[in-house]
Amino acid sequence: MKRFAIFLTIVLTSLSLLAANAEAKRFGGGGSIGKQRSMSAPLPKAPAAAPQNATAQPAATKPGNKFLGPLAGLAAGLGLAALFSHLGLGEGMGMLLMILLLAAGAFLLFSMQRKKPQTVMNYAAAGAPYSTSAEPVAASSAAVTAVTEPALSANIPADFPVDSFLRSAKTTFIRLQAANDRKDLNDIREYTTPEMFAEISLQLQERGDAPQQTDVGFVNAQLLEVVTEHDQAVASVRLSGQLRENNGAPDNFDEIWHVQKDLKNDQSVWLLAGIQQV
Numbered sequence: 497m498k499r500f501a502i503f504l505t506i507v508l509t510s511l512s513l514l515a516a517n518a519e520a521k522r523f524g525g526g527g528s529i530g531k532q533r534s535m536s537a538p539l540p541k542a543p544a545a546a547p548q549n550a551t552a553q554p555a556a557t558k559p560g561n562k563f564l565g566p567l568a569g570l571a572a573g574l575g576l577a578a579l580f581s582h583l584g585l586g587e588g589m590g591m592l593l594m595i596l597l598l599a600a601g602a603f604l605l606f607s608m609q610r611k612k613p614q615t616v617m618n619y620a621a622a623g624a625p626y627s628t629s630a631e632p633v634a635a636s637s638a639a640v641t642a643v644t645e646p647a648l649s650a651n652i653p654a655d656f657p658v659d660s661f662l663r664s665a666k667t668t669f670i671r672l673q674a675a676n677d678r679k680d681l682n683d684i685r686e687y688t689t690p691e692m693f694a695e696i697s698l699q700l701q702e703r704g705d706a707p708q709q710t711d712v713g714f715v716n717a718q719l720l721e722v723v724t725e726h727d728q729a730v731a732s733v734r735l736s737g738q739l740r741e742n743n744g745a746p747d748n749f750d751e752i753w754h755v756q757k758d759l760k761n762d763q764s765v766w767l768l769a770g771i772q773q774v
Contacts (some may be wrong), residue, residue, distance in 0.1 A: 523676035524751075524771040526698055530692040531754045531770030533732060535720055544589070608617055612619065621674060651721040662717040665733045665753065669744035670716075673710040673739070676700070688768045689756065713738040720752065729757045734774070750774040 580735050652658070668687055675683040679700050715737035722731045736750040752772040758764035 512569075513639055518707040520703050520742065522708070522710045522739065522749075523696070523700075524673045526773075527771075527774045529695050529771050530689075531756070533730070533752075533754055533770075534771050535752075536730065579667045586667075589693070605655045644682055650721060652719060653722060653752075656719075661731070662719055662733065665735065665755075666715045668768075669715055669735050669753070670712050673712060677710055679703075692768055692770065707742070709742050710739045713740065724759065727758065727760050729759050730769070731755050736774075 669673065672684065672687060674680075675687075676696070681693075681697060681700070684696055688696060715735055718734040718735055718736075720732040722729060724730070731754070733753045733755065734750070736748070736755055738746050738748050740746050751774060753768060754770040755766045756769045757766045
């Protein structure tokens, strides 16, 4: 009887451990997963709280304002053409001047409508994860307004787009939490390396049908360094803040996301390769 009681205790303990392991958790499981790296500089203390008052952003220039200059030039040109004709310089001269001004104005309008090319080095990628074009998750967009911390390491290219990169990193953090909650493998695959995707997929399989809800209170981002390893650019971003899982108590997080990009391929994008707990 005593042996049976011991055996039953062992079985119940094992089942409880399995249940704990299968418990739903936020993206990455709250542990270190995938690529792990050692930083070239010691890590500073992460911000403890979100800023209370976000800095007011400057008012965006109205889209119509950029056309006022060319339009004013056209009006002036038409006025000069009329003046030349009035002074008897000939309709031919006036018409020629008007045509030239119209052509110049059309060229200016066309030039201003064209999208300006990126002036950053090949570390930047447009229209993909960790780019300036990433859209924030609507349900958690308020969390992205937290102030972005400046770069903390000299080991970063001088023309690297730090601000846009960090904002995109925070947006991606929130988006991947939402994708993990709903077990959206297609969305997760778009933002992760094949190795990282395999590990996250395994976590979701182990989770089974357990529900998960992750609400990001706020997130801060700090770019630690950007290095080149075997034709791969690797950027290490420290993400810290506060989130709530399954309507539980708020929990602080502090982790480093390592993202990488193939420098040999101009079409490659930044992909999450690992999460490292601080």
